Amino acid sequence: MKIPKEYGGLGFSQINYNRAIALVASHCGSTAVLLSAHQSIGVPQPLKLFGTPEQKKKYLPLFSKGAVSAFALTEPEVGSDPAKMGTTATPVENGDYYLINGQKLWCTNGTIADILVVMAKTPPKIVNGKEKTQITAFIVEKNMPGFKIVHRCSFMGLKGIQNGLLSFENVKVPKENIIWGLGQGLKLALITLNTGRLTVPAACTAMAKKSLIIARDWCNKRVQWGAPIGKHEAIGTKIAMMSAMTFAMDSVTWLSSGLVDRGGADVRLEAAMAKLFCTEAAWRIADDTVQIRGGRGYETADSLKARGEEPIPAERFLRDCRINLIIEGTSEIMRLFIAREAMDPHLRRIFPIMDPKTPLGQKLKMVAQAFGFYVFWFPGQWLYFSGNKSSKVSSVLKKHLHFIETASHKLARELFLAMAKYQQGLEKRQQVLARFVNIGTDLFAMSAACSHAAYLLEKNPSEKSPEELADLFCRETRLRIRSEFRCQRENDDKMIYRVGRNMLEGKYKWLEEGIIK
Ligand SMILES: Cc1cc2nc3c(=O)[nH]c(=O)nc-3n(C[C@H](O)[C@H](O)[C@H](O)COP(=O)(O)OP(=O)(O)OC[C@H]3O[C@@H](n4cnc5c(N)ncnc54)[C@H](O)[C@@H]3O)c2cc1C
Structure with a gap:
């Protein structure tokens, strides 16, 4: 092809x-x-x-x-x-x-x-x-x-x-x-x-779309406690989030693929974020589809067929999509890769200054250059002219674009401050980096969803459903982003790491009693 x-x-x-x-x-x-x-x-x-x-x-x-x-x-x-x-x-x-x-x-x-x-x-x-x-x-x-x-x-x-x-x-x-x-x-x-990584999001998005069809059919058909299960709030919530998430996955996939076709752009970050976002979303969607199908979700298609039911492979989708979080760069490696790419412009300016091998004369020159850059760049993360002025975008999407813009600047500031705080040690603070990467990836997905919705709305102004899906995705994502920012200040990172180390050193062996080892 x-x-x-x-x-x-x-x-x-x-x-x-x-x-x-x-x-x-x-x-x-x-x-x-x-x-x-x-x-x-x-x-x-x-x-x-x-x-x-x-x-x-x-x-x-x-x-x-x-x-x-x-x-x-x-x-x-x-x-x-x-x-x-x-x-x-x-x-x-x-x-x-x-x-x-x-x-x-x-x-x-x-x-x-x-x-x-x-x-x-x-x-x-x-x-x-x-x-x-x-x-x-x-x-x-x-x-x-x-x-x-x-x-x-x-x-x-x-x-x-x-x-x-x-x-x-x-x-x-x-x-x-x-x-x-x-x-x-x-x-x-x-x-x-x-x-190559861009194919994985496309496959995940397709699986998510198929899962949506399976889930919708079953939610409408299956009646328990006197109502179709989709009308019970717990299941209706899953369906709503699956739909909004699938819209975001679709947007991220085609935006990233389009960047490759347009040419001239370095798509390393977008490809990695698309892979990370879509593989994790597909896994959650496949899991929710199994849950919505109940016992039938766990039963194989062959077994369903043998007893006269429609052979819907929900459990196969779940098993099949698990590998996407591992191949072509695991989620953990994608997070490290994205973090390094995001820090790279700063590292290139700052690390040679800290390197004892850099001659003093060169160091002073670099300090002056870095100062000259950051004296404008850093305040610029607070005081900036908004790029979010398009009159073509609806008011619903505009408020999300405004959030994306302010949160992006906040992300840039906080990443810079974290680099100043931890210096070379930041590379090892994977929990801190993961939260930054999650915020960045969510902002990317929000941008993709908003621009996709704006495009569809422009094509067909009377059809508001893409805007509704983008709106729901962005509202939920904003809550997650706010919580990630908060967690950068209030977290249990040290304790979590200590407990992990204790476990590895065998301090909780008593917890493993009472099972066949
Ligand atoms: C079905 C399947 C198809 C595959 N197809 C191909 C193929 O066609 N060609 C090919 O070359 N390979 C292929 N692979 C290999 C795949 O790319 C690797 O499994 C993947 O790169 C991870 O390597 P690993 O399994 O050795 O895990 P490891 O690298 O051992 O990692 C184990 C765990 O530790 C984490 N980890 C590792 N390093 C770090 C770190 N620095 N910080 C934080 N966490 C870390 C990982 O994220 C993972 O969770 C395939 C694998 C499978 C299962």
Whole structure:
């Protein structure tokens, strides 16, 4: 789908590709993952971005004809921290070939792939007298001797995926199969994952939409205590929030995909926030759908069918969507990544000043530059001209836009003050950072929901329902944001961390009595 037409593909934009994935994901998560591992992160994507004309000419047409690909980064000992990988690629025959040795774990499509992109360590480079690890990306073909599928993994959900533990034993790969050059492999993997990550929100949004249909039908049909269950406030509340949340997910997904298609924008932050927001929202929605369906939500579609009921796969959706909080960057890693990106402009100004290796003259110059910047920037977070002046936006949405604007400035101020307070230690204060990231991500989702609603309202002024969904989402999110800001001052972070450490050190072992261990 994403391969350019000149190489026999359909040349889909990010939006159209995500539309196709969403369509598939609304019916079968496993098929969506097969397509996504192949096209979002598998060989076609890094080749499209970084391949040589020869590599593109040789490989891309094969994918258009049906060859399957996979992305092999994770290993048994490294998941979130791939820089520490153990797989090696040793140059032989004057560097004309490389011998790949190691294992790759949980490689989606790995068991059926014809062509894989494999990240491996090549010999380190010496920079300023110090060894610098080099990770390089290789195109590996399944019939290269030494490549073996060790095991097909199975999981709590996505029962249909082909995913495996792969081993590489002296797999001889020509240097022409290196993508983007020696030492560029980790960067390539991370860049590939940046846009690859946008497929996950599309799939999650599709699952949320399907869940809404399931939940609405059941809420209207199932009568308990003399009324359809949707009329009982506890269930009606779930349905309302699921609808508002799905609208926000839809808005975030298509805004982020649109940014990629528009080009010229660095979408790392938006892609990470879209992934974080949509995966966590989809999990809650799938969980609520199971709850709304009651016992039938927990029963498998096969079992429902066997006893004559409609085979609705609510439990499968729940199992299938759980993985989205783990793959392509876990929620915890997404939060750290977003926090680092948000702090980066400050760190670049401040850290060299604190570095004892920076010469005094340079330090003084940097202090003057930083002072010159912050003397305007910091007051500017209180005193600013509002950008929220569009007359096209309804008064309902306008008040949310006003909140987004003031809360964004407050977030900028508080993040800066936290950096001043904790300095380098802030990177380790993950609870503080997580609250900042949650606020930022919620503000992003509110912006997306408001602009989506404004667009739909402009197209059809008599249809107020998008505005209603955006309004509800924003009202609830504002409560959450206020509470997150409050928690930055009043929290139990220290105690929570201490209890966690105590648990790890075995201080609560008495709590584990009375069970089969
Ligand atoms: C079904 C499935 C499909 C997959 N497909 C692929 C694929 O196609 N290609 C591929 O290369 N990989 C694939 N993976 C691997 C997936 O990307 C990893 O599971 C993921 O990156 C997390 O790594 P890990 O499981 O080793 O967890 P770990 O990195 O060991 O992390 C365990 C826990 O610790 C947390 N954690 C780790 N470091 C930190 C930190 N610094 N701060 C706070 N918390 C932290 C994590 O968030 C997580 O909750 C797949 C996995 C599964 C299960």
